[in-house]
Every structure is written in C-alpha cells, then in structure tokens.
Amino acid sequence: MENFSEEQTGKIGYIVGGGLKANLQARLSVPAQTVQEGAFVVIESGGWLFYGLVTDLQLGSTDPRFADEQTGTRLPHQLAEMLHGQTLFTNLEILTALMMERGPEPGTDEYNVWYQKVLDETIRPEPVKTVPQHHAEVRLARAGDIAEIFGREGKGAFFRIGDTLEGGHPVCVDLDKLVQRSAGIFGATGTGKSFLTRVILSGLIHRGKTSVLIFDMHNEYGPDDTASDTGLRVPGLKNKFRAKVRMVGLGRGATIRGEQPDYTLEIAESDITPEDVMMLSQALNLRETTPTTLEALRVNFGYDNWFHEFKHMKVNAYLYDEEGKRYPDPDSVAAWAEGAGVHPGAAEALHSKLRRLFNAPYIVEEPAANALQQMIDNLDNGQHIVLSFGKHENDLDYLFVSNLLTRRIRDVWEHRTNNFRSGHQGAKEPRPLVIVVEEAHKLLNREMASQTTFSTIAREMRKYYVTLLIIDQRPSQIYDEVMSQLGTRVTGWLGDSDDIHAVLTGLAGREALRGMLARLQPKEEVLMLGWGVPMPIVIRSRRYNEAFWEELLEKQTPKDNAAILDELGY
Amino acid sequence: MSAIAIGRLLRTGTSGFVIGCRVNQLDSPSFGSLVRVPLEPDYQVFGIIYDIHIEDDGLVRQLITAEDVPEEVLRDNRENRNVPVEIAVLALGYQQGEQIFHLLPPRPPLSLDAIYLSSPEEMIAFTSAGRFGYFRHILRDPSKPVDELLAAHLMTARTIHESAGNKSWYPEALQELIALLRDDYQRLMNVLRAAGEIG
Numbered sequence: 001m002e003n004f005s006e007e008q009t010g011k012i013g014y015i016v017g018g019g020l021k022a023n024l025q026a027r028l029s030v031p032a033q034t035v036q037e038g039a040f041v042v043i044e045s046g047g048w049l050f051y052g053l054v055t056d057l058q059l060g061s062t063d064p065r066f067a068d069e070q071t072g073t074r075l076p077h078q079l080a081e082m083l084h085g086q087t088l089f090t091n092l093e094i095l096t097a098l099m100m101e102r103g104p105e106p107g108t109d110e111y112n113v114w115y116q117k118v119l120d121e122t123i124r125p126e127p128v129k130t131v132p133q134h135h136a137e138v139r140l141a142r143a144g145d146i147a148e149i150f151g152r153e154g155k156g157a158f159f160r161i162g163d164t165l166e167g168g169h170p171v172c173v174d175l176d177k178l179v180q181r182s183a184g185i186f187g188a189t190g191t192g193k194s195f196l197t198r199v200i201l202s203g204l205i206h207r208g209k210t211s212v213l214i215f216d217m218h219n220e221y222g223p224d225d226t227a228s229d230t231g232l233r234v235p236g237l238k239n240k241f242r243a244k245v246r247m248v249g250l251g252r253g254a255t256i257r258g259e260q261p262d263y264t265l266e267i268a269e270s271d272i273t274p275e276d277v278m279m280l281s282q283a284l285n286l287r288e289t290t291p292t293t294l295e296a297l298r299v300n301f302g303y304d305n306w307f308h309e310f311k312h313m314k315v316n317a318y319l320y321d322e323e324g325k326r327y328p329d330p331d332s333v334a335a336w337a338e339g340a341g342v343h344p345g346a347a348e349a350l351h352s353k354l355r356r357l358f359n360a361p362y363i364v365e366e367p368a369a370n371a372l373q374q375m376i377d378n379l380d381n382g383q384h385i386v387l388s389f390g391k392h393e394n395d396l397d398y399l400f401v402s403n404l405l406t407r408r409i410r411d412v413w414e415h416r417t418n419n420f421r422s423g424h425q426g427a428k429e430p431r432p433l434v435i436v437v438e439e440a441h442k443l444l445n446r447e448m449a450s451q452t453t454f455s456t457i458a459r460e461m462r463k464y465y466v467t468l469l470i471i472d473q474r475p476s477q478i479y480d481e482v483m484s485q486l487g488t489r490v491t492g493w494l495g496d497s498d499d500i501h502a503v504l505t506g507l508a509g510r511e512a513l514r515g516m517l518a519r520l521q522p523k524e525e526v527l528m529l530g531w532g533v534p535m536p537i538v539i540r541s542r543r544y545n546e547a548f549w550e551e552l553l554e555k556q557t558p559k560d561n562a563a564i565l566d567e568l569g570y
Numbered sequence: 571m572s573a574i575a576i577g578r579l580l581r582t583g584t585s586g587f588v589i590g591c592r593v594n595q596l597d598s599p600s601f602g603s604l605v606r607v608p609l610e611p612d613y614q615v616f617g618i619i620y621d622i623h624i625e626d627d628g629l630v631r632q633l634i635t636a637e638d639v640p641e642e643v644l645r646d647n648r649e650n651r652n653v654p655v656e657i658a659v660l661a662l663g664y665q666q667g668e669q670i671f672h673l674l675p676p677r678p679p680l681s682l683d684a685i686y687l688s689s690p691e692e693m694i695a696f697t698s699a700g701r702f703g704y705f706r707h708i709l710r711d712p713s714k715p716v717d718e719l720l721a722a723h724l725m726t727a728r729t730i731h732e733s734a735g736n737k738s739w740y741p742e743a744l745q746e747l748i749a750l751l752r753d754d755y756q757r758l759m760n761v762l763r764a765a766g767e768i769g
Contacts, residue, residue, distance in 0.1 A: 062752045071759070076766050082741065083762060086748045 010139040013092060015043060015132050023055060023512055024131065026138045028090040032057060037516055038525070038538030039166045040141040041094060045132030049100050051125065051141070051149055053536055055512035056093035063087065092138070095512045097535030098125040098149060125149055125534060143169040149534050159203035161196075161490070162526065162539030171528070171539045173200075175207045178488050178532050179434050182458045182468040186475045186503050187492025190229075192523040194220055195544040196490060197436070197471055198237070202544075204434065205241050206552055211379040213409070214386045214436040215402045217393055221436075222247040222386035223257040229523075237386060240549060246378050248371065248387045250401060251362035256388040263374060265387065266367035267404065269311070270304040276404050277354065279451055283396045284353045289346035296340040308365060311358045315351055356396060372405070376412055379433055395442060402443065406435060407453040414464045430465040440470035441477035449479035458482045475502040488532030492541075493520040504529075509536070574598050576605065577657065578682045584674050585707075586617065586661050589685050590654030593624075599657055602722025604688040604696060607679040612667045615675040616688065616696050617659035618708065620719050627653045659685075660714070662704040663696065670696055672703030690730045697727050698739070702746040709750060709757075716757065720747065721764035728768070 012035055018024030024043070028035065035041075035054060043050040061067035066087040072080040101123055104110035117123045125148065146169040151158035158172035178200075185200070187193045198221065204210055214221050214237075222245070225234040238245045249261035274294035280286070297306040313336060317329035328334035328344070337347035357363060375385050387405070389397060419427035437443060437454060449455040457466050459481070470486070472478060476498035484506040494500050500517050504510035507529060513536055517527055520538065529536035542548060576599045577591030587607075591599075599605065599619055608614040633639055633647055664675040679685075688696065696704075708723070709716055724743060731739035744765065751758035 063755045065755045066752075075762055078741070079744065079762050079766055082744050083748055083758075086745065087752050 010142065011137050012041070012140055013138045015045075015134055015136045015138065016091070017134075018094070018131070020128070020131055023509075024052065024094040024096055026092040026094055028057070028092055032059075032090040035092065035140070036165055037519060038527070040146065040164050040537055041092075041138055042141050042145050043094070043096070043132045043136050043138050044102070045136035047102050047104075048130075048132070049102050049145075050096050050128060050132050050136075051098040051100070051145065051535060052094040052096035053512075053538070054092050055095045055509075055516060058091045058093065059088070060091050061088050093512065094138070095509045095536070096128045096131075097509075099128045099130070100125040100148070140166050141169065143167070146171055150537070157207060157209070159200075159207065160542060161199065161203075161528065162541040165525070165538055165540060168540070171537060173203075173488070173528065173533060175203055176209060179204065179210050179432055179467050179469075180462050181487025181531060182470065182485060183488040183490070183530075183532060184440070184470045184472070184475070184483075184486045184503075185490050186472055186494065186499070187526070188494055188496075188499075188522075189473050190522065191492030191520075192526075192541060193471055193473065193492060195234075195523075196492070196526060196541050197221070197469075198234075198544050199542050199548065200469070200490075201237060201436065202240065202548075202552060205237065205244055205384055208244075208382060210432040210434050211382060212384040212434050212436060213375070213379060213405075214384070215398070215405075215438060216386050216388045217398050217438045219256050219388045219390065219393070222261075222388050223259050225257075234544065235549065237384070240553075241384070244382070245384045245386060246375075248375065248385055250387065250389050250392050250397070251360075252364075252368065254362075254388075254390040256390055261388065263369070263371055265371040265375070265401075266362050266364045266369075267372075267401070268367050269308040269363060269365050271372070271404065271408070272307045272357075272363070273303060274298050274306065275451070276400065276407070277357075279403050279448060280357075280396065280400060282447060283399055284356070286353060287346065287349060289343065290350055293337075293342050293347050293350050296337075296342045300336070300340055310351065310354070313351065315348055357400065360392075360397065360400075362392065362397075362401075372408060375405075376409060379409075380431060382431065398439070399442060402437065403452055403454075406457070409433070409435075410453050410457060410464065410466050413466050417464045432462070433466045434469050435466065436469045436471065438471045440468075440472040441474050444470065444478045444482045446479045449482055455479065455482050458485045473499075475499050478502065480505060487530055488528070489530045490526050490528050491517060491520075492526045493522045494518065507536075574687045575684045576687055577654070578684055579607070579679055580654070580656065580681070582678045582681060582683075584661060584676075584678045587659050587679060589657040589659060591657060592649070593651070593655055594649055595655075598687055600722075602719055602726055604662075604693050604723075604726075605659055605685050606665075606688050606692065607683050607685050609677070609679055609683065613664065615661060615664045615679055616670075616704075617661045618719065618723060619657055620660050620714050621658035622655065623658075624655050625653050627651065660707060660711075662707050663699075665696075670699035672700050672707075674707070690733070693727060693730050694734055694736075697731070697743075698736075702743055705743075705746060705750060712757075717760040717764040720761050721768060724765055725768045 012030050013026040013028040016025050016027045037054055039054040041052050041054060071083055103114040146164060151172040151174055153160040153170050153172050157174050157176035159175050160170045161173045162171050163169060164171055185193055185197050201212060204212055216222055222238045223236045224239050225236060227234050238247045247261045249256055249264045252264055252266055254261060254264050277294060297310055301309045314329050314332040317332040318326045319329050320326055333347045333351045334344040337344040378385055413430050413433060416430040420429050443452055443454050454468060457468050483502055489503055491503050494517055500514055504513055520527060524540050525538055526541045527538050576595055577589040579587050580590040581588045601619055603619045604616060605619060606614050606616050629647060661674055663670060663672040708719060728740040747761060751761060
C-alpha cells in the first residue's frame, strides 16, 4: 500500500543529509531501478521547491553485515523482506541547482498576491542558496515542474530539444538565449551529434529570428542524406525549408550529392590576405620565415594583388647573360626575392607550399558573380546559408574557406554594429548570425585559436551580433579559453576523460556531472548544461524523423501562464 | 470475563517482580504470557513472564536419593511442598483508568498481591496501545533470553490479533523490532531467527 501511494504522489524518498557545497543525500523509498542517474527531481521543503539532478546512486546498509550476508536464504521470505527494507537501502546523490518559492496556501489573500507575481513572471526559479530540511520529500519532476524551469514548448522561443529520462516530459531550450553566446554540441563519433545539430538548426530556422551560416564540411546538412546506421533517408534542411535555406557550392560547377546548389562561391584572389595564409601554417607546414616573405609580398604588391602576383611568378626560371652566367628570370620568385630583400630559398619554398592554394579551382582572379556579397545579402534577408564543400572536403579547403569567409562576414557585421550603435542615419540593427562550425578543433585548437576570427567571436560573445555553434567530437582539443566562453553545451556520450574534463570546464558541480557524462546512452541521451540552460539536465534527445517535421511545421498555439500554473498544480 | 489468578507476589520492584505459586497452579502461566496485577480499581500493572523455576528443598533431595518411593508420596511432595514455584515477570507498563502506558509503573505492586493472566481482550488492548513502546523494556536487559521471549510473545500475540481479524499487527511488530535492533546485528538476527521458528 505504501508503495502504491508513493507511486501516486511521485514520492521517491526523503532527504537524509548533504549540504550546499556538497550534494544532497536522499534515502530512496522506492526500488532503485525506479530512478536513474540524471533524473530530474524536486524536493519540497517548507515554502520552497528545490530542483536537482540525481548524480549518483549508492547502495548502503545500517550494518555492513546485513549487506555481506545473504539473510534471504536463512530467514523466511517475509521476514527477510522486512529486514532488507529497513537495513539495506539506496541513497541518491542530488545536485541541486535551483529553488523557487512555493507560495502561500491557495484561497488566502497572500496567495492571490503571490499568484499575480507568478503570472507577471516576477517570481522565477533562482540559484539555490539554502538547503531543504531533513526528511524533506523528494519526488520525480512532473511535466509542470519541467515547464516551469525550462519553459513550455511553443511559448516564445522555447523549443523542445528532448524529453526527461523519467516520465518523458518535454524539455525545452530557449533558442533566443542559446544564440546570445556561442554554444557547442559535443559527443564521440556516432553519438548522434549530427542529428541533434539538425534538430537545433531546424528550430533556429523555424524560429526565424537568427540567420544561420553552416560550414557543411561533409555535405550532410543541406541535401538529403542516408543514415549510416539505419539506412533510412534523412531529410536535409534545404528540402524542408526550400525558401529559407540557400545551398551554396564551393567552386564553379559544383554539385552536392548530385544536386545543383542555389549558387556557387568562388573566392577572388584579391580577397586573400597574408593572414589567411598564416592560418594554414599547420596544414601547409609553413616555415618560420613565412611571415617575413608574406609581409614583403604585401608591401610590394598590396593586399589586393600579392596573391595573384606571387601565383604567377616563375619558379626555378633562369636566364643566361652574354658571358653565360646564370641569373634569375625577372618574372621569377628568386628575382623578386632578391629585389625585396627576402631569402630566395624561403620565397621559393613558400611558393611551393602555396601551390595547393594556387591550384584550388574555387580561387579565381575574377569570380563570375559576387557570391560573398550574395551570401551576406541572403543572411541579411533572414535566409540561411549551407555552404557545402562538395568534393573539397579536406582540411586545407575547410580551414581556408571557413576562416576567410568568417573574417569577411564578421567585418561586415562589426561595421554595421558600430554604425548602428553610433546612431548613423539609416543604420539598422544587424540581424543576429550564428555560424555553425564542424570539426571545430581544427579551427579552435590551442595553436590556431589566437589567430582565427572564430576565437574572437567566441570571446566577444554577442557584441557584434555573431555567435558560433561549434560541433566537435574532441572538445579537449579546443582551446580552454574558447571552451570556457561557450554559453550552452549539449553533449552526448564522451569516453575520453580529457574530453569530459573539457566539456565541463568552468561549470559548478562538474565532479558530479563527470560520471554521468561517461554513462550516457549513445545516440539517445545528451547532457545539456551551461549558461544557456537554467540547470544541467540529461535528456533523451528529440528524434529527427518525419514526426519531428510534422510537429515542427505544424502551427502551435502557446498556452498562457494560467494554463501552465494549472498544470503545476497551483 | 473470569480472571485466572496464578499466584501471589513474592518479591517486587518497579522493573519486575517474582510470583510464587503452587505446582498445581502451573498449568496456566507459560513463558511469554502477559500478566497483570490489579492494585487499585483504576490502576493495574502489566508484565511478561520471562522465567519459571522450581527451587529444591531438603525433602526433595532425600526423595531423589531414596529407593522405591511410592507414587503417592512423590505426588504429595510435588503438590504440597512448602517451597513455591517461582515465576519471574518483567514489568512492561501499566493502566491508569482507560489509558495504557508502556512505561515502568510509578508504584510497584505489594507482596502477596494476586496476579492474573491477561485475557485476550486485555492483551489486544495492551499490545495495540501506542507503538510497541513495551519492546524496549524487553530489549533492555541482555541477560534475559530476549530473542526467545520475543518469539514466544509474538507467537501468542499474533494468534490473538489474527483471531480478532487484525493481520497487520504481526508485521508491524516485526518492523518495529527491526527498527529498534538494526544497529545490533547479532541480537536482531537472533530475534528474527527465533521469530522465524514461528513461521
């Protein structure tokens, strides 16, 4: 009977110890299998509700001998059951994160005043600053509790990203808050990162408040795809948002999985700066002399022409004078180097290493169209860009193009922001932009982070209306300073302890979350944490399937506060 | 309700007392039985029998060593001997008016007070009052056969409660015992093993 009533009330235990710094300890009063690590629980104590996350379950006994000896074989069943019920137990470790006033008794004047404050949203969950009493009741969160903390689907910017493990209650993320700072999606290979990214991107595109630029290195977000594990068709963003998403191919005549892009991007030689080349130091194995050579090229030919001029210089070209003495061809690298005071060997080595760029088909002297401007216009007009790398999906192309474009686009946004903030006539507020970067560790590792525009964007948050959504399977390879700036982190299973450490950088309660992260169910469960979510929570991520699209594209009527409170039981 | 007198008090104190009785009175009281000593019209003390023993005397010693003692002589010495059977009782509580307390009696009974076996109704009333507070008096003295005493008491009380339609008394009593003894593994296991004999 006792269990039955606990099932009805949802009570799973009571507080037996713990503290504000250490986690709370609760004695479980239902079978241990009823609760899983990561469960979202509510502690009712006095006039307050405490919201927390189960971070550990521990078996205990009043005396170790009750656990050591199998008393079940020595006593009648009923006696043994009673004995185990009182001497063997499971303790929950609860990481509390938020607390909220429960309010006075309904029907009183105080209640009416309090209720009005809730309706006005002046009473909201706040960070936990005290502890519940001993023996305070612990129960699993109900749908209303989840909605109170994480917001209600369909209301404002709240977008359902998954469901709680127990009860399957919807858990939402505030899309507007998500993009206010850079965010990250992490997880080892095959843990469902791409599907989760598709879900979030679909939400952002559907929301329509932010423009999205996706560097689609592996051509998986724009066009339709086939899931590698199930073999099922996976709709691409272009397919579902035909009018809103522009698919851009890299290089003239590019096709993406056999489909024609909306337009193609060619990069003008004049757009390439020496800094763009320096960012490829690792990929091209450039020497220490490279900056000197590049600076000489810039001084000699200017920002617009250095690449073109250098590209067309001859290598190993020599002429002979009347005396038969060999001298460098005036159009050669060596001749230019001698004239510019640069070591000819260093210049020729650089020329040789840049050959991969000189030969890149998407770098041309005069692009057929100003695709970069078109991309900026699209993003300005509320459209979204998926830049597919097509056949150019090697690291060099990805690093070079993504860096160059990001630098150019951010410059535009910075200029507009400055105009807007200084009150220039006609200057309008720039549209928020999210740049989606896959394999982020290649762009944001310790060596490159100080040079790339990406780390600048991550650091400056939303100052210039541009933020990043980085996707990576090796977060430990991303520079700490960048990781610590990420607002929201959504992470699937990670096996490497360094990666787990990196994802939890700068967060409270990371020790408790560490084990949880290593035991997430691959492809299903993700841990959502960081500034952008009210408290860490493990969720079963939303499936990216036909049902998802039906729900997303269907018009939904948000409920008002009174309806939400009704669900909460007020 | 006809009360069965089983003897009179020999020695007494607030925590327990010893009854003396004749051998032919020994049919009724048994180890673990609940007894009561009415002292005033609205005040009576309850206790539980934890020991019954018979002291020897000189005549018994002679008879044991003698040969061919006639059966009637043996019976006469057994039934009419001067040394009484001694029944030791542990005080468990008292009744003041209608209220039952599982506390030691404020005043002990006096010598030669008559002592009675509790009726089933009295046993139900006493064991149902409060929340098994009288268990602590039984558990207090480890020199007594606590596990056996509890098993005998549980067996008797369970039968009476279940006859009256209350099947929850026994599991609740066990739960309380486990709660009281869970920090004492050995004693608890002894009690439970003894209770396990009841079935």
